[in-house]
Amino acid sequence: MRPVKLRRQGEDQLVIEWSDGHVSVYHWRTLRAACPCATCREEREKPVDPLRVLSAQEVAALAAGPPRALSMTPVGHYAYQIHWSDGHATGIYTFETLRNLCECDACRRLREQAR
Amino acid sequence: MSHMPRGTPGLRGQQRVVLPGVRHTVAVASGKGGVGKSTVAANLALALAALHHRVGLLDADIYGPSIPIMFGLDTVDVATTRFPLEKFGIKLMSMGFIVQPDQAVIWRGPMVHKAVSQFLTEIPWGELDYLVIDLPPGTGDAQLTVTQTAPLTGAVIVTTPQDVSLIDARKGLRMFQQVHVPVLGIIENMSYFVCDQCGKRHDIFRHGGGERCAQELGVPFLGSLPLDPLVSIQGDQGIPIVQSHPDSPSGQAYRLLAQTVAHSLDEISKNLSQLPALE
Numbered sequence: 001m002r003p004v005k006l007r008r009q010g011e012d013q014l015v016i017e018w019s020d021g022h023v024s025v026y027h028w029r030t031l032r033a034a035c036p037c038a039t040c041r042e043e044r045e046k047p048v049d050p051l052r053v054l055s056a057q058e059v060a061a062l063a064a065g066p067p068r069a070l071s072m073t074p075v076g077h078y079a080y081q082i083h084w085s086d087g088h089a090t091g092i093y094t095f096e097t098l099r100n101l102c103e104c105d106a107c108r109r110l111r112e113q114a115r
Numbered sequence: 116m117s118h119m120p121r122g123t124p125g126l127r128g129q130q131r132v133v134l135p136g137v138r139h140t141v142a143v144a145s146g147k148g149g150v151g152k153s154t155v156a157a158n159l160a161l162a163l164a165a166l167h168h169r170v171g172l173l174d175a176d177i178y179g180p181s182i183p184i185m186f187g188l189d190t191v192d193v194a195t196t197r198f199p200l201e202k203f204g205i206k207l208m209s210m211g212f213i214v215q216p217d218q219a220v221i222w223r224g225p226m227v228h229k230a231v232s233q234f235l236t237e238i239p240w241g242e243l244d245y246l247v248i249d250l251p252p253g254t255g256d257a258q259l260t261v262t263q264t265a266p267l268t269g270a271v272i273v274t275t276p277q278d279v280s281l282i283d284a285r286k287g288l289r290m291f292q293q294v295h296v297p298v299l300g301i302i303e304n305m306s307y308f309v310c311d312q313c314g315k316r317h318d319i320f321r322h323g324g325g326e327r328c329a330q331e332l333g334v335p336f337l338g339s340l341p342l343d344p345l346v347s348i349q350g351d352q353g354i355p356i357v358q359s360h361p362d363s364p365s366g367q368a369y370r371l372l373a374q375t376v377a378h379s380l381d382e383i384s385k386n387l388s389q390l391p392a393l394e
Contacts, residue, residue, distance in 0.1 A: 002295070006393040014393070074390035076263045078295035092263070095295070 002095060003080075006072060014069070016098065024102035028069050031082060034101055035091035061086055133235055133264055136242040137171070139380040141299070142261055142270040144291070146283025148252035151304040152273045153181040154350055155340065156249035158365075159271075161357040162373035164204050168244035171199060173234055174209035175261055176251040177227045178220050183211035187353020190215050198238050203358050208238050224256040231260040245380070252283075254290040262294040268380050268387065269297040271337060275305045276324035284325075288332055297387070299379040300335035301325050302372065305342040309364060335379070338372050341365055 005017040009025065016024040035041075054062070061067075067084040075081050075092050083089040099107075134140060143156040153176070160172040174182035183189060186202045191212050199206040210230060214220055222230075240246060248265065251257050261267065270291045274284035284301060291298050303325025308317045319342060329336035343365040349356045357369045 003391060006391050008393070069393075072393035074392060076265075076267070076294055076296070077387075077390070078262075078293070080390075 001099070002077075003098075014072070018099075022099075022102075023104065024098065024107070025104050026098075026101060027103065029066055030101060030103060031069070031093070032067060032084065032088075034097075035088070036093060036097055037088075037090040040091065133266060134240060134243075134246060137240060137246045137266075138244050139268040139384060140246045140248065140265050141376065141380060142248045142250050142265075142267055142291075142296070143273060144250045144258065144270055144287045145252050145273045146254075146285065146287040150252075150273050150275045151340075151346075152252065153185065153249050154346060154355070155273050155302060155304055156247050157182060157185045157350070157355045158346075158357045158369045159373055159376065160205050160245070160247040161203060161355055162366075162369040163245050163247070163377060165357065165361065165370065166373055166377065168377070169242060170204075171206040171208075171240050171243045171246040173238075173246060173248045174207070174211065175231050175234065175248050175257045177210045177222065177230050177257060178251065180209045180211035180214075182207060182209040182249060183216075185350045185353065185355055188212065199240060203355075206240060206243065208234050227256045228260045231257050232264055235261070235264050245377070254286055258290060259294075262291070262296055266389075267296045269299040269383050271299050271376065272301050272334075273304050274301055274325050274328065276303060276318070276321045281324050281328045284328055285332060288334065297383045298334045299376060299383070300337040301329040301332075302337045303339045306339035308342045337375050337379075338368065340368050340372070 002019050003016045004019050007015050009015045012027055012029070014026045014028060014031065016026070018024065064086070067086040067088065070083045070085055072080050072082050079092045079094040080098065081089060081092055143152055143159065145152040153174070156172065160170050164170040172182060174180045186205075186207060188200060188202060188207070188211075191200070193213055196212075198212070199208040200212060201207065210220060246265075248261055248267075250261060272284050272287050272291075274281055288298055288301075305319070306325070307322065308319050309315070310317060325339065326336045341364055343356070343363070345360060345363065346356045346365050349359045352359075356363060356365050360366050361370070
């Protein structure tokens with residue numbers, strides 16, 4: 001199972017066509033929120049601090065709006081790297097990760113049933 | 116590494132074409148050290164060249180490079196030398212050409228990643244039929260960089276017949292499976308010893324472990340290589356056995372192995388399409 005085609009759908013979505021015929025749809029924000037890089041994982045695991053003061057860079061990033069995906073390039077034979085407009089590019093999204101994040105109706109239903 | 120030739124600068128958001136003139140890239144790996152992996156990589160490369168192919172050999176063992184010794188080469192003046200070097204008709208690159216043999220490379224992972232990446236992307240390998248990559252033992256930084264950076268056609272796992280070696284071979288195999296690199300199969304090195312007096316075959320480290328391991332893991336068994344004192348003597352003298360004694364039992368075993376590996380790579384590459392990118 002491997003991607004055979006990648007394309008943008010409107011401003012905010014990615015579509016991946018897989019070798020097994022499945023067509024995955026993603027919002028870029030979903031992919032960014034699930035970034036598998038070590039820094040993002042650590043950030044997600046921290047407890048929420050309601051009194052945290054944003055840094056100047058974080059304020060600037062918020063003012064610039066959500067980061068856009070500039071490109072998505074293969075890593076070896078097993079993953080993709082997304083290059084974001086804010087310079088972040090360390091997340092390696094394996095094929096398995098991408099399939100698990102699929103937001104198509106069928107995959108959503110399967111995940112809900114599994115809960 | 117600033118003294119290395121500079122290639123095309125990395126372009127953010129675009130995939131750099133890695134090894135554009137290389138038809139097949141094959142990694143030679145092992146789960147543990149001491150199984151003769153570099154010897155196998157060097158002789159496999161020479162055996163492929165003996166079949167009239169254009170071959171390169173990249174030594175990705177940054178901490179313990181052994182390819183220079185096996186090819187009778189030493190540290191070179193990096194200011195005046197163009198890499199890759201060439202010997203016995205094979206293009207070669209190794210950390211051992213840059214760092215003195217008695218100097219230890221004491222680097223953390225990111226530096227190893229940088230060095231291996233530069234070997235892959237900034238060395239002008241040119242047109243090659245096969246680039247053999249001699250990986251360090253284990254499943255660490257160098258392995259990950261090679262699997263992420265190089266368009267590997269496949270990998271071979273070198274093991275010896277003992278259980279302790281086979282356990283680690285499984286780990287190496289799992290690593291390649293996890294990163295979707297096709298495993299061509301398992302090579303059992305130091306498989307048997309043929310007595311030069313009586314001609315009788317002795318299974319010094321037991322027999323059939325590599326074949327059993329391959330069966331268990333569902334990958335092909337590529338062949339057995341004999342334990343031959345001449346192999347290590349020739350390696351130390353800087354002329355690998357395939358070059359010095361091509362018609363010896365070991366030389367013939369390597370030639371057979373090269374034919375098997377070349378055939379497997381051709382078969383695998385038929386089904387290995389390039390992944391699409393999104394610009």
